[in-house]
Amino acid sequence: MPPVTFADVQSAAERLAGQAHRTPVVTSRTLDERVGAQVFLKCENLQRMGAFKFRGAYNALSRLSDSERARGVITYSSGNHAQAIALSGRMLGVKTLVVMPENAPASKRAATAGYGAEVITYNPAESDRKALAESLAAEHGYTIIPPYDHPHVIAGQGTAALELIQEVGALDYLLVCCGGGGLLSGCAIAASGAAPTCKVIGVEPEVANDAYLSFKTKTLHTIHNPPTIADGTRTPSLGELTFPLVLEYVADFATVSEDQIKAAVRFAFERLKLVIEPSGALGLSAALSHALPFTGRVGVIVSGGNIDAATMAQILTET
Numbered sequence: 001m002p003p004v005t006f007a008d009v010q011s012a013a014e015r016l017a018g019q020a021h022r023t024p025v026v027t028s029r030t031l032d033e034r035v036g037a038q039v040f041l042k043c044e045n046l047q048r049m050g051a052f053k054f055r056g057a058y059n060a061l062s063r064l065s066d067s068e069r070a071r072g073v074i075t076y077s078s079g080n081h082a083q084a085i086a087l088s089g090r091m092l093g094v095k096t097l098v099v100m101p102e103n104a105p106a107s108k109r110a111a112t113a114g115y116g117a118e119v120i121t122y123n124p125a126e127s128d129r130k131a132l133a134e135s136l137a138a139e140h141g142y143t144i145i146p147p148y149d150h151p152h153v154i155a156g157q158g159t160a161a162l163e164l165i166q167e168v169g170a171l172d173y174l175l176v177c178c179g180g181g182g183l184l185s186g187c188a189i190a191a192s193g194a195a196p197t198c199k200v201i202g203v204e205p206e207v208a209n210d211a212y213l214s215f216k217t218k219t220l221h222t223i224h225n226p227p228t229i230a231d232g233t234r235t236p237s238l239g240e241l242t243f244p245l246v247l248e249y250v251a252d253f254a255t256v257s258e259d260q261i262k263a264a265v266r267f268a269f270e271r272l273k274l275v276i277e278p279s280g281a282l283g284l285s286a287a288l289s290h291a292l293p294f295t296g297r298v299g300v301i302v303s304g305g306n307i308d309a310a311t312m313a314q315i316l317t318e319t
Contacts, residue, residue: 002244002245002248003151003154003241003245004151004154004155004158004185004186004189004241004245005189006189006190006192006193006194008151008152008154008155008158008189009155009158009159009162009186009189009190009193010162010193011155012055012059012152012155012156012158012159013159013162013163015058015059015062015063015156016055016058016059016156016159019058019091020047020048020054020055020058020159021046021047021048022163023042023043023044023046023047023160023163024043024046025040025041025042025043025164025167025168026040026041026043026272026274027039027040027041028041028271028272030271031267031271031272031287031288034288035287035288035290035294035298036290036294036295037172037173037287037294037295037296037297037298038296038297038298039287039298039299039300040164040168040171040297040298040299040300041272041274041284041300041302042160042161042163042164042299042300042301042302043274043302044160044280044301044302044303044304045274045275045276045277045280045302045303045304045305046305047304048087049080049083049084049087049111049115049306050080050083050304050305050306051080051083051084051277051280051303051304051305051306052080052157052160052183052301052303052304053080053081053083053084053147053157053304054084054087054088055156055157055159055160056081056084056148056150056152056153056154056155056156056157056182056186057081057084057085057087057088057145057153057156058084058088058091058092058156059152059153059155059156059159060088060145060150060152060153060156061073061085061088061089061092061094061145062088062092063152064094064143068143069092069093069094071095071140071141071142071143072089072094072095072096072097072140072142072143073085073089073094073095073096073097073142073143073144073145074096074097074098074099074133074136074137074142074143074144074145075096075097075098075099075133075144075145075146075147076098076099076100076129076130076132076133076146076147077098077099077100077147078100078101078104078105078108078231078232078234079100079104079105079108079109079112079231079232079306080108080232080304080306081147081148082098082100082104082108082109082112082117082119083108083111083112083115083306085098085117085145086098086111086112086113086114086115086116086117087115089115089116089117090115090116095118096116096117096118097117097118097119097120097136097142098112098117098118098119098120099120099121099122099129099132099133099136100112100119100120100121100122101121101122101123101124101129102121102122102123102124103124105231105306105308105311106308107306107307107308107309108306111306120132120136124225130146146239147179147180147182147235148179148180148181148182148183148235148239148242149180149181149182149239149240149241149242150182150241151241153182153186154182154185154186154189154241154242154245155186155189156186157182157183157186157187158185158186158187158188158189158190159186159190160183160186160187160190160301160303161174161176161186161187161188161190161191161194161299161301162190162194164299164301165190165191165194165195165198165299166194168297168299169195169297170195170197170198170297171191171195171198171296171297171298171299172197172198172199172294172295172296172297172298173198173199173200173201173294173296173297173298173299174187174188174191174195174198174199174200174201174298174299174300174301175201175203175254175282175283175284175286175287175294175298175299175300175301176188176200176201176202176203176283176301176303177202177203177204177230177232177233177279177280177282177283177301177303178202178203178204178211178233178246178253178282179232179233179234179235179279180235180237180238180239180242181202181211181238181239181242181243181245181246182239182242183301183303184200184202184211184242184246184250185241185242185245185246185249185250187200187301188200188245188246188249188250189245189249191249192249198299199251199252200249200250200251201250201251201252201253201254201286201292202215202246202250202252202253202254203253203254203255203256203282203283203285203286203291204233204253204254204255204256204282205226205228205229205230205233205255205256205257205258205261205282206255206256206257206258207226207227207228207258208223208226208228208230208233208234209223209255210222210223210226210236210237210238211237211238211246211253212253212254212255214237214238214243214246215246215247215250215252215253216253218247220237220238220243221237222236222237223236223237224236228258228261228278229258229261229262229278229311229315230261230277230278230279230281230282231277231278231279232277232278232279232280232303232304233279233282252292254286254291254292255291256282256285256286256289256291257289260285260288260289261278261281261282261285262278262315262318263285263288263289264276264281264282264284264285264288264289265277265278265281265307265312265315266315266316267284267288268281268284268302269312269316274302274305275305275307275312276302276304276305276307277304277305277306277307278307278311278315279303279304280302280303280304280305281302282303283300283301283302283303284300284302287300
């Protein structure tokens with residue numbers, strides 16, 4: 001049996017009912033004309049704490065034993081997973097600690113602390129976040145809930161695609177951004193059960209294309225600290241769980257340039273009245289730039305909206 005199944009996604013959906021927002025699906029005739037297809041945007045930028053990450057974090061924490069809850073959990077994240085773990089911990093009464101890089105977006109760090117997590121910072125040039133978290137977990141007995149390479153996290157993330165298909169019906173394509181592959185693999189598993197003919201496409205920045213290379217060569221590739229504005233995709237590689245799941249369930253990959261990512265953020269703001277962070281705009285960027293010949297009914301997971309004011313201002317004023 002694979003580590004995550006369609007039944008696991010369905011089970012996660014039951015746990016998330018009444019806890020996660022059932023986020024809206026947005027359509028636009030202008031967008032359809034630009035893409036040459038009927039496009040459905042699943043707006044996880046309007047999810048609790050502003051990103052899809054809440055789904056996986058809550059599903060994982062809700063399954064802890066009483067003793068695990070009493071000891072607390074620790075994770076490592078540059079932002080959205082950090083906030084998701086912190087909020088889920090507050091809701092479930094679980095102590096949370098988050099290892100975050102010193103250069104994490106200020107808004108994400110502040111929100112993580114605001115939700116009640118203890119934030120532990122590190123210098124990414126000198127320390128490894130996973131190793132630091134593992135050391136603290138071993139010392140204090142914390143349970144580690146990693147950002148993407150965890151079966152309950154993957155299953156929870158897949159509920160975004162499950163909801164989209166339940167609302168709009170079968171899709172020809174589903175475009176999903178990819179960092180560590182938790183959202184992508186979860187959504188691909190969900191689509192395999194809810195819309196078996198749907199082709200799930202992973203989308204990465206051109207300068208952070210480790211998953212693209214891994215998918216194409218069937219060999220795991222790693223890129224450390226890629227220089228992309230899409231900070232949520234700076235994970236070095238797919239995980240031990242997500243890599244084989246991506247190979248099994250994903251149909252293809254596309255990449256987009258930094259300029260194309262920014263153009264999608266601007267389009268969403270100016271034409272759709274949506275605030276989307278660069279990582280969350282990857283699927284929309286692939287559709288707008290015709291990265292692949294998308295036709296028919298196309299779903300897009302808009303994965304998050306946690307963008308700081310300075311970055312948004314910079315993107316909106318560029319020509």
